[in-house]
Amino acid sequence: MNNMMIKIAGGLETAFAARGFTEPSVEELRDAAGVSLRTLYKYAPSRDDMVRLALEYRHQRYLSHVFGDPLDAGMQGVNDTLDRVADWMRTEASHGCLFHAAVVSAPNDSCLRGLLERHKAEVSQLAATKAGTDVSTSDLLVIIEGLTQAWPLSKEDALTSAKRLAHLAEAASAEPEPRQDRHQTNRSI
Amino acid sequence: MNNMMIKIAGGLETAFAARGFTEPSVEELRDAAGVSLRTLYKYAPSRDDMVRLALEYRHQRYLSHVFGDPLDAGMQGVNDTLDRVADWMRTEASHGCLFHAAVVSAPNDSCLRGLLERHKAEVSQLAATKAGTDVSTSDLLVIIEGLTQAWPLSKEDALTSAKRLAHLAEAASAEPEPRQDRHQTNRSI
DNA sequence: GCATGGGTAGAATAAACCCTCTACTTCGTC
DNA sequence: GACGAAGTAGAGGGTTTATTCTACCCATGC
Numbered sequence: 293m294n295n296m297m298i299k300i301a302g303g304l305e306t307a308f309a310a311r312g313f314t315e316p317s318v319e320e321l322r323d324a325a326g327v328s329l330r331t332l333y334k335y336a337p338s339r340d341d342m343v344r345l346a347l348e349y350r351h352q353r354y355l356s357h358v359f360g361d362p363l364d365a366g367m368q369g370v371n372d373t374l375d376r377v378a379d380w381m382r383t384e385a386s387h388g389c390l391f392h393a394a395v396v397s398a399p400n401d402s403c404l405r406g407l408l409e410r411h412k413a414e415v416s417q418l419a420a421t422k423a424g425t426d427v428s429t430s431d432l433l434v435i436i437e438g439l440t441q442a443w444p445l446s447k448e449d450a451l452t453s454a455k456r457l458a459h460l461a462e463a464a465s466a467e468p469e470p471r472q473d474r475h476q477t478n479r480s481i
Numbered sequence: 482m483n484n485m486m487i488k489i490a491g492g493l494e495t496a497f498a499a500r501g502f503t504e505p506s507v508e509e510l511r512d513a514a515g516v517s518l519r520t521l522y523k524y525a526p527s528r529d530d531m532v533r534l535a536l537e538y539r540h541q542r543y544l545s546h547v548f549g550d551p552l553d554a555g556m557q558g559v560n561d562t563l564d565r566v567a568d569w570m571r572t573e574a575s576h577g578c579l580f581h582a583a584v585v586s587a588p589n590d591s592c593l594r595g596l597l598e599r600h601k602a603e604v605s606q607l608a609a610t611k612a613g614t615d616v617s618t619s620d621l622l623v624i625i626e627g628l629t630q631a632w633p634l635s636k637e638d639a640l641t642s643a644k645r646l647a648h649l650a651e652a653a654s655a656e657p658e659p660r661q662d663r664h665q666t667n668r669s670i
Numbered sequence: 671g672c673a674t675g676g677g678t679a680g681a682a683t684a685a686a687c688c689c690t691c692t693a694c695t696t697c698g699t700c
Numbered sequence: 701g702a703c704g705a706a707g708t709a710g711a712g713g714g715t716t717t718a719t720t721c722t723a724c725c726c727a728t729g730c
Contacts, residue, residue: 296706312588314503318688328708329689339688392577392630393585399501399576412634430635430642438627441581445601446619453623460649485676507718517678518719528718 293349300325300335301349308346309390313397318342340401343394347407350390354380354411359418368422370432370458377436378451381443389440412437425462435461489514489524490538497535498579502586507531529590532583536596539579543569543600548607557611559621559647566625567640570632578629601626614651624650 293301307316307324316324318339322332336342358376362368387393391408398404416433420426435454442450482490496505496513505513507528511521525531547565551557576582580597587593605622609615624643631639 310588312585314586315589317686329710330691331707333689334706337689387588388581388585389630392581396501396577396582396585397503399499400504409634428642430631430638431646433635434627434631434639434642434646435623436627437630438623438625441578441626441630442619442623445598446622449619450623453617453619456653457620457623457646457650460653461646464645464649506716518680519721520677522719523676526719 296327296331297335297345298349300327300332301345303327304336304342304346305350305353305390308343308394309350309385309387313343313394340398340403343398344403344407347391347394347404347411351407351411351414353384355414355418357384358415359422367424370419370423370425370427370462371455373419373422374435374439374451374454374458377439378443378448378454381440385440386444388444389437423462426465427458427461428465431461432458485516485520486524486534487538489516489521490534492516493525493531493535494539494542494579497532497583498539498574498576502532502583529587529592532587533592533596536580536583536593536600540596540600540603544603544607546573547604548611556613559608559612559614559616559651560644562608562611563624563628563640563643563647566628567632567637567643570629574629575633577633578626581630612651615654616647616650617654620650621647 303325304321307321311320318329318332321339321342322329325332332342336345357380358373359368362372391411395401395404395408412433416429416436419432419436420429423432435458438457439450439454442453492514493510496510500509507518507521510528510531511518514521521531525534546569547562548557551561580600584590584593584597601622605618605625608621608625609618612621624647627646628639628643631642
């Protein structure tokens with residue numbers, strides 16, 4: 293990614309984040325990117341490519357915001373990770389996850405779906421390995437998705453709940469395997 | 482809602498669920514609804530109204546799928562609720578929540594946002610009151626959102642995690658208030 | 671018998687949109 | 701100073717789209 297590409301990708305990302313993936317016209321995207329139409333099409337030969345470019349850029353930014361430069365060079369607990377996710381929502385993504393938004397705007401685009409899956413897999417993986425104690429990757433995925441999606445609805449309450457759940461999962465994984473299936477799990481409806 | 486309205490709303494709902502909110506043209510929606518263009522516009526005077534109509538219909542269907550006619554006329558535990566949510570995802574919404582999808586497709590439409598908020602508030606409220614033990618509404622929102630959003634990514638694993646987290650939250654609410662803030666909660670980034 | 675409300679089929683319109691193309695400018699390098 | 705790579709500005713083509721409008725059909729009740 294050279295300078296021009298970064299400028300374009302950044303502009304596209306903010307435009308899509310602010311106005312969704314379907315509303316902004318290419319001319320609006322051009323204004324957001326701050327380049328001419330010709331240059332825009334040079335780096336992203338179609339509107340779909342503009343979406344992909346923006347998402348790749350956002351993926352990098354998200355990872356470095358949530359997992360980059362730890363303050364104390366030591367372990368980054370689940371609690372810290374969730375704090376950072378909430379901070380990301382507060383400052384950048386008050387409307388929800390941009391990857392889900394992109395997939396939802398074009399549900400049949402398998403390329404976008406691939407980007408979403410890779411993004412989420414990498415995030416939950418990183419969260420799991422960064423955590424000191426071992427919480428399952430699947431639990432972390434549910435908690436982080438829950439926080440991200442509930443954020444626009446209940447803001448800080450969502451963060452509090454996500455932290456509580458993560459804390460409980462941590463504590464449970466340290467204990468010797470309690471009975472979990474009191475409830476019947478297969479009931480027909 | 483008379484018969485014609487139900488027919489139209491149902492057709493619109495399946496069309497939007499299958500192809501997203503932006504891709505289907507009004508002619509495609511007409512085919513899905515199985516009526517003429519004129520009749521379609523009579524019941525939904527603009528494309529946006531078609532979206533709203535579909536969402537209102539889906540809200541009803543979701544509530545009755547997840548909370549309707551309990552098998553044993555007694556209590557519906559959180560476990561049962563989550564099973565039903567997963568069943569809904571399995572059979573109806575493999576792509577995620579249609580309300581979030583609608584908002585994401587038109588982030589500046591405050592009416593849609595209102596529908597989303599009312600839908601989610603009602604769901605988490607109902608889940609909380611239906612549960613035997615008391616889990617906080619906020620925890621339930623995070624868990625249900627997490628399950629719904631993680632479902633397209635990890636299917637049954639997401640259900641297992643959601644159930645485990647809900648179970649832990651239940652157990653914790655029964656115990657006498659353990660210390661929870663071991664971690665520092667405010668760290669600057 | 672027939673008026674009427676409510677339906678169908680589909681043409682017409684006006685705007686929006688994606689993408690291409692031409693003509694011109696700027697800037698660093700030999 | 702000339703040149704080429706890479707940028708800007710913006711008009712235009714061809715297509716798609718939402719919405720409206722005309723013309724017609726059919727059952728039901730008076």
